[in-house]
Amino acid sequence: MTLLEVLVVVVMIGIMAAIAAPSWTAFHDNWKLITAQNQVHDVVRQAQIKAKLQHLRYDVKFRQFDNRVQWAIHPVGNDELTRLC
Secondary structure (H helix, E strand, C coil): CCHHHHHHHHHHHHHHHHHHHHHHHHHHHHHHHHHHHHHHHHHHHHHHHHHHHHCECEEEEEEEECCEEEEEEEECCCCHHHECC
16 A cells, blocks of 8 residues: 555545534434433332322422432422322
8 A cells, every 4th residue: 555545545534534423423412312311201200109109299309410410309298298199
């Protein structure tokens, strides 16, 4: 292989990477969104299951901390008013 051939191959790989990069970033962003939606759904579903099993109201709280999302599931209050009918 000559130096010219190597340069042509490198340029072609660069062009292909430039064409593919926007599609890859869109795919990656979409994948992160779907993952986040599934996690939120799972957390809410866990709260529903706990509420049905224990006949209590449950809250789901979300917060962002250090660029990460955290959540908590907990019963609402401690009195008889929290019991579901």
